[in-house]
Amino acid sequence: MTKKSFQSLGMHPVLSKVIEKLQFREPTEIQEKVIPSIIQGKSVIGQSRTGSGKTHAFLLPLFNQIDTSKREVQFVITAPTRELAIQIYDEVKKIIHYAEKEEIWIPKLLIGGTDKQRMMEKLKNPPHIIVGTPGRILDLVTSEALSVYSAKTFVIDEADLMLDLGFINDVDKLLVRAKQDIQLLVFSATIPERLQHFFRKYLENPLYVRIDDHFSPETMEHRFIALKHRSKAAVIKEISKAIQPYLALIFTNGKNEADELLGKLLNEGLNAGIIHGGLTPRERKRVLKEIQNLKYEYVVATDLASRGIDIKGVSHVINAGLPKEEEFYIHRVGRTARAGQEGTAISLYTEDDFKLIDNLEQKGLTISYVDIVDEAFVEAKPWNKRQLRQKNTTVLEKEAWKQVRKSKKVKPGYKKKMKKEQENIKRKLAAKQKSKRRR
Known part of the structure; x- marks a missing residue:
């Protein structure tokens, strides 16, 4: 057209x-x-x-x-x-x-x-x-x-x-x-x-x-990093070594978390400010002016900034914590890649975020799973590898494991013995199911 x-x-x-x-x-x-x-x-x-x-x-x-x-x-x-x-x-x-x-x-x-x-x-x-x-x-x-x-x-x-x-x-x-x-x-x-x-x-x-032709702008990258056992501030510090933001907005799920994260990022040596609904109107006005004057490279924010404030020049959005709903994710990442410009969204995730990630992918979002090694992004295993393995574990296998006798004393080779017993029980359960179907 x-x-x-x-x-x-x-x-x-x-x-x-x-x-x-x-x-x-x-x-x-x-x-x-x-x-x-x-x-x-x-x-x-x-x-x-x-x-x-x-x-x-x-x-x-x-x-x-x-x-x-x-x-x-x-x-x-x-x-x-x-x-x-x-x-x-x-x-x-x-x-x-x-x-x-x-x-x-x-x-x-x-x-x-x-x-x-x-x-x-x-x-x-x-x-x-x-x-x-x-x-x-x-x-x-x-x-x-x-x-x-x-x-x-x-x-x-x-x-x-x-x-x-x-x-x-x-x-x-x-x-x-x-x-x-x-x-x-x-x-x-x-x-x-x-x-x-x-x-x-x-x-x-x-x-x-x-x-709604595009769930997210085509000019935007979506990189997801597994938090694992690391602190958010430590991972964001590593991210800062791999990117050169004009301005990066770092989203948290609440004012208290934002305040806490800001303190840790300042300790890590990042040039960071903060904007959220807990600030007085005068403080918010001052911070916005400082942001416009490029005083900060990183700004910690709550969802107020994703919807109620238009901050210009955002090159990167970092989700220190993912929201529960897809709409909020789109609001947040929409702060970058505006008016056809390029942008990058980087999200830290845990197992609690699997449902959201699954929904985002089902709606057509292309996600790159990465980690940071030697100050550079490297490919990582997708979040759902473990989940896919769990899906492939059949109901019979689970039931068989329930019936395996657990030994009170752990002896050499006990794992192999338990696995063997589980396989035997699984075969018997399968035979029973087959017999029932024939009747």
């Missing part, structure tokens, strides 16, 4: 210049499929993996239909975390700058942790575009400092995380205060079943676009 150009999607000439300055050569698959419908005013549910271009899939068509003759709120864009709202707002400002419309297209960022009174004063002249967290936007609406009734479009970004963090209720309260026929744009890497009730309430015949 021939790739379309942005111009063929119905973009205004002003935005063609913006797209050129953004250095977008052609639309991604999600952009190609949703932009024309958004321009036509249809409600859309867009589901595609992290890093597939969802943000510009809704931003570009919204700017395409902005009405500068009216000084009122036209678009409301909601995000589940302050950091994500700030990042979307930065993209909004970039588009406005490239379009040379700084005095004409007026955006406003509405998030917690800022002076509410000062914000209320600034809202006396309504912006065209609101970007923010649902809680702060709702707070300003209920305080009558802001009205969203004039909005033509309402965007819910990272809808699955919005649901998980409990902010979907605030979104619900905002939509009750909006026009009944408002265009609703919902974007997410996954669409949980629990969102269906919300969709039925607000969406009538929306365009549902799901991009």
Whole structure:
């Protein structure tokens, strides 16, 4: 299928210049499929993996239909975390700058942790575009400092995380205060079943676009290393000798584990920082700035960073502990190999992870099993060698072993004798089964 150009999607000439300055050569698959419908005013549910271009899939068509003759709120864009709202707002400002419309297209960022009174004063002249967290936007609406009734479009970004963090209720309260026929744009890497009730309430015949041709980007490598009896920090130290990351995100399964791992990595001499939900908003802002300024080569993180924060320039993702669900694995590794770039995901695993690994492979993920020897990756036996041997152990063999008499005194050659006895019992059990079948 021939790739379309942005111009063929119905973009205004002003935005063609913006797209050129953004250095977008052609639309991604999600952009190609949703932009024309958004321009036509249809409600859309867009589901595609992290890093597939969802943000510009809704931003570009919204700017395409902005009405500068009216000084009122036209678009409301909601995000589940302050950091994500700030990042979307930065993209909004970039588009406005490239379009040379700084005095004409007026955006406003509405998030917690800022002076509410000062914000209320600034809202006396309504912006065209609101970007923010649902809680702060709702707070300003209920305080009558802001009205969203004039909005033509309402965007819910990272809808699955919005649901998980409990902010979907605030979104619900905002939509009750909006026009009944408002265009609703919902974007997410996954669409949980629990969102269906919300969709039925607000969406009538929306365009549902799901991009899942690739379980994971083709430009990404997935390397799995058996932890065995080693410490995670020691293995990551060895990994650091084999890779030269621009920036490596190291995922853990919780804040306490992240804090503990950071301490050990610093002791190992790694240049590492940390980001997780336990940090105060001010600390998170400082760390994100330090990450952007390339202060760290390694950043220990929890799943907050895989979904609620967009950290640019990640060349490697290291799973110090694998998550329990495939979706979380994909969220995490989606931090690298973004927009067609190459990336590497390295995961440490134990026997507890066999089920997840099996599910990932069944869904088509190509995994390389490796270890590190002399500061280089070398091929290792696949995780399931032992499991395959266990599957080949028949029920008869297990039953026969149960019936073998265990000697209290261990004498030379006892293993051979026990094996011989087990084989004899197995033959007798097999003969019994054969006899029963004949009857």
